[in-house]
Amino acid sequence: MSSQFALLNTRRFAPFFATQFLGAFNDNLFKNALIVLLTFQAVNWTTLAPEVLTNLAAGIFILPFFLFSATAGQLADKYDKAKLARLVKLLEIVIMGVALFGFSTHSLAVLLSALFLLGLHSSLFGPVKYAILPQHLREDELVGGNALVEAGTFVAILIGTLAGGLLAGVAGHPGWVAIAGLVIAVLGYLCSRGIPAAPAPVPELVVSLNPLSETWRNIGFARQNRTVFLSILGISWFWLYGALFLAQFPAYAKNVLGGSETSVTLLLAIFTIGIGFGSLLCERLSAGHVEIGLVPFGSIGLTLFGIDLAFASPALLPIGAPLSLANLLALHHTWRVLFDLFALGLFGGFFIVPLYALIQLRSAPEQRARIIAANNILNALFMVCGALAAAGLLGDGLSIPALFGVAALCNAVVAVYIYSLVPEFMLRFIAWLLVHSVYRLQQRGLQNIPEEGAAVLVCNHVSFVDPIVIAAASRRPIRFVMDYRIYRMPVISLIFRHMRAIPIAPARDDAVMMEAAFEEVASALAAGELVAIFPEGRITDSGDLYPFRPGVQRIVGRTPVPIIPMALQGLWGSFFSRKDGPAMSKPLRRGLFSKIALVVGTAVAPAAATPEHLQEIVAGLRGDWK
Known part of the structure; x- marks a missing residue:
């Protein structure tokens, strides 16, 4: 957890975090203060019932999200997001000035207008808030950055709500709410000036102001x-x-x-x-x-x-x-x-x-x-x-x-x-649960798996859960080539089908299935996917590696892509391995949270991918720990 808090010490995250925190705080301070005033002092402002006023206020705040979000998304794709953040913060200062004028003139209409403008402020900042993170954070920082933003947002909501309720009755004059909001808006603007540049991805984009057509178009982008x-x-x-x-x-x-x-x-x-x-x-x-x-x-x-x-x-x-x-x-x-x-x-x-x-x-x-x-x-x-x-x-x-x-x-x-x-969610959950309950997975060399593009992964075959363990460690989905008999096993066959595994059979068992498997592998690699194969062709029943078969050579001979050697350690003797008899016959044979590891080596060129050479590399990666 310390790594994500380290982001708060970086210029590429800290000013942005402070800016969004203060914005969420200010929104809720003003909104809740106004709702408290309209609930407990409604007779001083209007003849409408408090219940009507509070619901009206909530509706006014959320309306801009429908009207302006589509335009805000276009602006964030067309212009530098750091500059947009500063402009939005300047707008917030103006809005707090409007609110102060509303309190000074005791005008409910002006205050509700300020609330509407705050909704506009939030709808404009929303696309900037989340689209800027991938530009400033690495992939392995993205979860931590989002976690800090979400945690900070909800804390800001809590503190802003409490502060708004307290300030609503300070010194008998609610104008203090607007003064506090003005101070916070200025602080937010000063923080926004430290946000590094986030260049526009589509500077030539023509902005359309039609909210209906643009909303539908944006939803269309998401549905792709x-x-x-x-x-x-x-x-x-x-x-x-x-x-x-x-x-x-x-x-x-x-x-x-x-x-x-x-x-x-x-x-x-x-x-x-x-x-x-x-x-x-x-x-x-x-x-x-x-x-x-x-x-x-x-x-x-x-x-x-x-x-x-x-x-x-x-x-x-x-x-x-x-x-x-x-x-x-x-x-x-x-x-x-x-x-x-x-x-x-x-x-x-x-x-x-x-x-x-x-x-x-x-x-x-x-x-x-x-x-x-x-x-x-x-x-x-x-x-x-x-x-x-x-x-x-x-x-x-x-x-x-x-x-x-x-x-x-x-x-x-x-x-x-x-x-x-989308079975990927549940499959990842099963894999995550396996490596956080039954096993404790150590990972080494994962950076050798390419973040994009096709590659063939080769690994030793120790147990029935090898594909799930490898899938849990990989950041990308993997198409596994596996023996058709394992693919068809009850219960786990459902998992492998949703993982889009590719069943394969020896030519003597089903030559048609074997050829269909190689065709499917070629299609997957052509589409830029990762394909994993266990070259031994079977799960070991001795703990040692069986001779690698030449299937990998055939695959990369047709589609030349990098081969990534990998080795599983520690699974031999587990419940899912064949040590001392059939697999899955002795529950908790190694107990819970037993240590296992996945070691990933550097890529091998297609021309060097002979079965003997790949087996030598995988055996070296595995070492003596079976």
Whole structure:
């Protein structure tokens, strides 16, 4: 975790982080202060009911995301993002000036206009915020950078919300809110001046101001990559899910837990701390790389702890409500509720950070900002739909704890649907779970696997989980060539099919299948994919290497690509190996968390890829540790 905090000492990240932190803080300071004023002092501003005003304010803030996100995405692709960040911060200073004028003239219309402009400020900064990270961070820093941004954003939301509520009543004059906001905006601008240049990927882009056509075009860019688009849908669902929970905190604290106003702050703080911890843990759990296997892990936690929160909530209002914070914490069910909220935030961090990093990594650089703009639009749309659905269910008599339970069950359905469309998420989860529960995987030489372009990986074959272990270590998807009998084995065949493994048979068993396998390998390499093959042709039953077969020579003879030799260590004698008899017959033969390793050597030229030479290299990489 120390490596991601080291980014805060670099000029390519620290000024940007401070800028976005102060922006999120200011948005929530002003928004919450205005909502508090309209809730408790509505008669001093208008004849409208407080309930109408608070919902009107929320709608006004989110409206610019629909109107201007598409344009913001185009601007971030056309112009230097660092310069755009500075211009957006100057706009924020102007907006706080408008707010100060609104407070000075006691004009609700001016204040609501300032709130609308703050929504514009956020919608303009959104594409810059996420599209700039891949330009300033390496791939192995992307998860850590996103984790810091997400953690910082939620902390800024928490502190800004608390500060806004406090400043709303300072010295009997709410103008202090605008003065504080003005100071923060100036600080944000000063921080933005330290952001390094982030050159425009498409400077010749012609900006269209039509929000409808550009929104549809941006969504079209996102849909070009199915994994990216479904990741955006996953992020949007998370914001719907999280916003639904957050919106119920005031009523839940008062009408279910029986707490006072301070208990709302406690619930928000616990949830926010959970998201912060979950976000920051992502880098350690993913070894610094974009590990989408954490996404299913996160969705499982979001479902389980959402359901548990529904059951943990008291059925009857405690005697003596409203209770002080100390009395509320004296009740045993309160601690279970707080733990569920912390866990929801924790697993929410596991869910959302890899998805943001995946979008940044797999989006075309010349369209990245517009794809992120599409993400922001869909986020806003999902949150609005979630708020309307929650209002409808609560209006029909559903209790708040029951609403939490329904949302958690819907989360499970959405997760299963997305993972059925993109099995890569669940496959990476299975691989991640294997190397973090059954084994402790050490990795050496992974930098020798090319980050792009075709290559053939060759490795010794020790166990039935070799492909899963290798897939867990690789940053890129791999097409494995494997014996058709293993490919067809019950249960694990489902995994290998979704991994798009290529079954192969000896010519004496099925010559047609063998030729079809070589054709599929050639097609995969022509498409720039990684293909892995176990040249021994079988899983060892002695722990030693069997002679390598000449299949690799045939492959690179037709499609000359680099050959990357690899060696697995420590799997011999494990549950999935054939030591002392059939595999998978003696559970926990080596216990949990046993050490294994994957060692990757440097590339071998196609002309030198004789079976004997490759076997010599792999044997050297493996050494004496079987």
